[in-house]
Amino acid sequence: QMTQSPSSLSASVGDRVTITCQANRDMRTYLNWYQQTPGQAPKLLIYAASNLEAGVPSRFSGSGSGTDFTLTISSLQPEDFATYYCQQYDIVPVTFGQGTRLEIK
Amino acid sequence: QVQLQESGPRLVRPSGPLSLTCAVSGVSISSPNWWTWVRQSPEMGLEWIGEMHHNGNRNSNPSFDGRLTISLDKSKNVFSLKLTSVTAADTALYYCVSRRIDDVNPEAYFFDNWGPGTLVTVSS
Numbered sequence A: 001q002m003t004q005s006p007s008s009l010s011a012s013v014g015d016r017v018t019i020t021c022q023a024n025r026d027m028r029t030y031l032n033w034y035q036q037t038p039g040q041a042p043k044l045l046i047y048a049a050s051n052l053e054a055g056v057p058s059r060f061s062g063s064g065s066g067t068d069f070t071l072t073i074s075s076l077q078p079e080d081f082a083t084y085y086c087q088q089y090d091i092v093p094v095t096f097g098q099g100t101r102l103e104i105k
Numbered sequence B: 001q002v003q004l005q006e007s008g009p010r011l012v013r014p015s016g017p018l019s020l021t022c023a024v025s026g027v028s029i030s031s032p033n034w035w036t037w038v039r040q041s042p043e044m045g046l047e048w049i050g051e052m053h054h055n056g057n058r059n060s061n062p063s064f065d066g067r068l069t070i071s072l073d074k075s076k077n078v079f080s081l082k083l084t085s086v087t088a089a090d091t092a093l094y095y096c097v098s099r100r101i102d103d104v105n106p107e108a109y110f111f112d113n114w115g116p117g118t119l120v121t122v123s124s
Helices: none
Strands: A002-005 A008-011 A017-023 A031-036 A043-047 A060-065 A068-073 A083-088 A100-104 B003-007 B018-025 B034-041 B045-052 B058-060 B068-073 B078-083 B092-101 B109-114 B118-122
Touching: A002 A083, A008 A017, A017 A031, A017 A083, A017 A100, A031 A060, A031 B109, A043 A060, A043 B109, A068 A083, A083 B045, B003 B092, B003 B109, B018 B034, B018 B092, B018 B118, B034 B068, B034 B109, B045 B068, B045 B078, B058 B068, B078 B092
Parallel strands: A008 A100
Antiparallel strands: A002 A017, A017 A068, A031 A043, A031 A083, A060 A068, A083 A100, B003 B018, B018 B078, B034 B045, B034 B092, B045 B058, B068 B078, B092 B109, B092 B118
């Protein structure tokens, strides 16, 4: 239901990065984004497509509605190299994207 | 600060039950949150299993129909997962998670607190 792209991405500190999540049906804005670092549980970044979770740096932003959603990191920091997941909650069962692994170039 | 911690057997025999408990601290399990189980494996990625509210309502992934029980113990502030008839495909990292509804937009919800996860292996 949710297709993330790219599946992996190499970038440098300071780069602007965009990750997309495409749904096969209208999800309205019922989409969240999470970050997962190795050995850790996922961490909420963005909820309802564009709302920044409290305590998350403002370099993270989300946009989109319907079938196409975007997570943008405006200026990559060393701690941002991780795997990112989108998650829809428009229909049950809740589902996650397959993940985008962001690596250091 | 809300904290969740999974506990339970790390090795489960095929065809047996998989049982996990999540201890919740920093918030009452009788709060408006939904108490959720998510698992992660290389084959399936992140997979939502199901959830329960303190009012008794439950939601679950149809993939687990007939095998899944989620329960709450308000006196101990814990919630539990029981999955029966397990196979190797149930080997995964299991997370207990709180699902919170947004204060401003009640149609928006998200998984805001996660336990560290516990790896459960199904093997003889």
